[in-house]
Amino acid sequence: RHHVLSLADFTAAEYDIVLQTAASFQEVLSRRTKKVPALQGQVVANLFFEPSTRTRSSFELAAKRLSADTLNFAASTSSMTKGETILDTAKTYLAMGTDIMVIRHKEAGVPNAIAQEMDRLGVRVSVLNAGDGQHEHPSQGLLDLFTICSLIDPANPRLELLKGKKIAIVGDILHSRVARSNIWSLIASGAQVHLAAPPTLLPKFFAEYIFEDEPVPPGQLFIHWELEPALQNADFVMTLRLQKERMTAHLLPSLREYHQLFGITRAKLQRCQPNVKVLHPGPVNRGVEISSDLMDDPEFSLIQSQVTSGVAVRMALLYLIGSGKT
Numbered sequence: 654r655h656h657v658l659s660l661a662d663f664t665a666a667e668y669d670i671v672l673q674t675a676a677s678f679q680e681v682l683s684r685r686t687k688k689v690p691a692l693q694g695q696v697v698a699n700l701f702f703e704p705s706t707r708t709r710s711s712f713e714l715a716a717k718r719l720s721a722d723t724l725n726f727a728a729s730t731s732s733m734t735k736g737e738t739i740l741d742t743a744k745t746y747l748a749m750g751t752d753i754m755v756i757r758h759k760e761a762g763v764p765n766a767i768a769q770e771m772d773r774l775g776v777r778v779s780v781l782n783a784g785d786g787q788h789e790h791p792s793q794g795l796l797d798l799f800t801i802c803s804l805i806d807p808a809n810p811r812l813e814l815l816k817g818k819k820i821a822i823v824g825d826i827l828h829s830r831v832a833r834s835n836i837w838s839l840i841a842s843g844a845q846v847h848l849a850a851p852p853t854l855l856p857k858f859f860a861e862y863i864f865e866d867e868p869v870p871p872g873q874l875f876i877h878w879e880l881e882p883a884l885q886n887a888d889f890v891m892t893l894r895l896q897k898e899r900m901t902a903h904l905l906p907s908l909r910e911y912h913q914l915f916g917i918t919r920a921k922l923q924r925c926q927p928n929v930k931v932l933h934p935g936p937v938n939r940g941v942e943i944s945s946d947l948m949d950d951p952e953f954s955l956i957q958s959q960v961t962s963g964v965a966v967r968m969a970l971l972y973l974i975g976s977g978k979t
């Protein structure tokens with residue numbers, strides 16, 4: 654694999670390679686030096702056309718831990734403010750010797766378009782999708798998978814550990830690129846995936862829309878307009894941010910009403926397995942998707958672990974792509 658644009662076509666073997674490689678980098682990160690020379694001389698450009706805190710910083714840190722040189726770009730301080738196009742921006746970074754472009758954009762398909770242009774030019778530049786519109790966020794899907802699998806078996810995180818587990822994904826699924834990447838990886842693992850959201854944020858045709866021409870996996874994907882059936886005996890609860898910036902007014906429930914019906918609290922977790930864990934990709938609307946005290950409680954919350962896992966998983970992606978091992 655030359656580019657990572659989506660998890661839709663990831664194979665079970667590829668998931669396991671990423672999980673195992675991330676586990677080995679997690680070990681490297683626990684050492685005092687924290688650094689390996691794997692990508693020495695390579696250039697990783699973070700081209701973020703949309704704001705980010707954790708994805709951009711953890712890709713930068715991951716590249717530095719692999720001894721690559723990093724370039725950081727933000728559209729608001731770039732020559733795009735003078736009219737330069739996205740493709741011309743990418744070609745400018747190509748001309749500086751970039752080997753891997755990490756791309757985030759508010760529109761779906763921009764990383765794909767840049768990857769196609771690089772392929773058309775016949776250059777060996779890889780493109781990593783760091784989140785495109787409502788389409789996908791593959792590195793987030795992989796770090797969520799790694800967070801869960803390495804909690805179950807830290808020494809040997811692997812896809813099969815999730816087989817038969819019940820995982821609830823709760824919140825603004827309609828606008829969530831994270832949910833789409835999570836759905837691909839969790840379905841591939843054999844987990845039972847239960848989606849729960851208000852009808853305005855989770856149309857009943859959602860599963861057909863995701864799977865397009867493929868059949869919806871029987872017995873693996875369930876859609877609920879109430880929270881309770883999704884939480885019943887769940888092993889993991891993945892909460893999602895209400896993406897107000899992508900909503901028209903009629904889609905947005907009041908935040909108080911949303912929290913009352915779909916916000917995750919200690920009381921609502923009583924329905925889940927006793928050792929249930931809660932995830933959120935961040936940024937969090939504190940007290941809306943998840944109660945503030947639960948968010949900060951390490952007994953239940955994996956939110957900080959997700960951020961920590963992000964560095965090792967992004968090291969794995971950069972290493973596997975940069976060394977041509979995917």
Ligand code: CP
Pocket residue numbers: 704705706707708709784793934935936
């Ligand atoms: N989860 C995530 O993508 O966060 P950022 O927008 O801060 O990168």
